Amino acid sequence: MPPLLSGGYLRVVLACARRAGLSAGSRGSHGGPGCVRDNPAGSGLLRGELDRFRGITVRLAQLDSLDADSFQRGLQAAVQQWRSEGRIAVWLHIPILQSRFIAPAAALGFRFHHAESDSSTLALWLGEGPSRLPGYATHQVGVAGAVFDENTRKILVVQDRNKLKNMWKFPGGLSEPGEDIGDTAVREVFEETGIESEFRSVLSIRQQHAHPGAFGKSDMYIICRLRPRSLTIRFCQHECLRCEWMALTELASTENATPVTSRAARLLLYGSREGFDKIDLTAEELPAVYTGLFYKLYHRELPDRYKTMAGLD
Numbered sequence: 001m002p003p004l005l006s007g008g009y010l011r012v013v014l015a016c017a018r019r020a021g022l023s024a025g026s027r028g029s030h031g032g033p034g035c036v037r038d039n040p041a042g043s044g045l046l047r048g049e050l051d052r053f054r055g056i057t058v059r060l061a062q063l064d065s066l067d068a069d070s071f072q073r074g075l076q077a078a079v080q081q082w083r084s085e086g087r088i089a090v091w092l093h094i095p096i097l098q099s100r101f102i103a104p105a106a107a108l109g110f111r112f113h114h115a116e117s118d119s120s121t122l123a124l125w126l127g128e129g130p131s132r133l134p135g136y137a138t139h140q141v142g143v144a145g146a147v148f149d150e151n152t153r154k155i156l157v158v159q160d161r162n163k164l165k166n167m168w169k170f171p172g173g174l175s176e177p178g179e180d181i182g183d184t185a186v187r188e189v190f191e192e193t194g195i196e197s198e199f200r201s202v203l204s205i206r207q208q209h210a211h212p213g214a215f216g217k218s219d220m221y222i223i224c225r226l227r228p229r230s231l232t233i234r235f236c237q238h239e240c241l242r243c244e245w246m247a248l249t250e251l252a253s254t255e256n257a258t259p260v261t262s263r264a265a266r267l268l269l270y271g272s273r274e275g276f277d278k279i280d281l282t283a284e285e286l287p288a289v290y291t292g293l294f295y296k297l298y299h300r301e302l303p304d305r306y307k308t309m310a311g312l313d
């Protein structure tokens, strides 16, 4: 029997679990000194962190000498322990180089929850009834920039090189993780057309499910109104076939534009004639209450007296 499979090892796992780490406390309380002294190789194996929903998170350490069978037996014992302690779920983070532990975990009922470039996360629901664990990413976010020059009343449009049918659309692309919508629009417009611009507002949001370009996930496509800061086009030959400044009235009436582009062009025409405040969702940064972070809130302009509620009932 491999050393880590010994009764001693299992006792260590369970003792560690009882002592703090796996059964209850915060990360700092995991595994007393006894765990490390008794079994250096296995001591970090199933260290758990309890979350506010009574789930356990385990991040597998480097386990070069541990084979898959031993791991499965250790995990089974730990799961039994967590179940008896009333834990509702186990989240198992497996570094890509430890992927040999995925199959043994799956044999115990774990399923993929998500994967990033160098790790996968498996989950096992231990609670009553069907799993209430939230899914992972459900949408991709694409952002386009409708760059409208109020002096010439022209708008910046491109035709995509990689499409079978070439229709006019706004330059744009996928948002990077952590990137604000307006910043994506400005960046993508610059990368695809060479035009510099500034964010003014969000004009429309399209939600489409089972999107082929989103690996079958849902797609949010957000069109922003931008103001140009330069006018000389130097378009990206890889992505665009054509790029030009087109009269807004022409884009609003041509049949050679995608439906969402036509609709946004008509919105812009309406806004440019009757006031952009009629169509703009503007952005404001506000503090998040619980996390101490900041977020952007997009909505129609709210008159100051309603923002402060001064003198209003």
Ligand SMILES: NC(=O)C1=CN([C@@H]2O[C@H](COP(=O)(O)OP(=O)(O)OC[C@H]3O[C@@H](n4cnc5c(N)ncnc54)[C@H](O)[C@@H]3O)[C@@H](O)[C@H]2O)C=CC1
Binding pocket: 140, 141, 142, 143, 162, 169, 170, 172, 173, 174, 188, 213, 219, 220, 221, 222, 238, 239, 258, 260, 261
């Ligand atoms: N209705 C409309 O007018 C249109 C809306 N969209 C929306 O725009 C967003 C995406 O914008 P894009 O300009 O497509 O993205 P993007 O500008 O971020 O990237 C497009 C480029 O990524 C590369 N690429 C994408 N998929 C690839 C793959 N599977 N293999 C290899 N290379 C690949 C290609 O070089 C491609 O030219 C989505 O939200 C989409 O729904 C895109 C086209 C038209």
Ligand SMILES: [Mg+2]
Binding pocket: 171, 172, 173, 174, 188, 192, 239
């Ligand atoms: Mg693009």
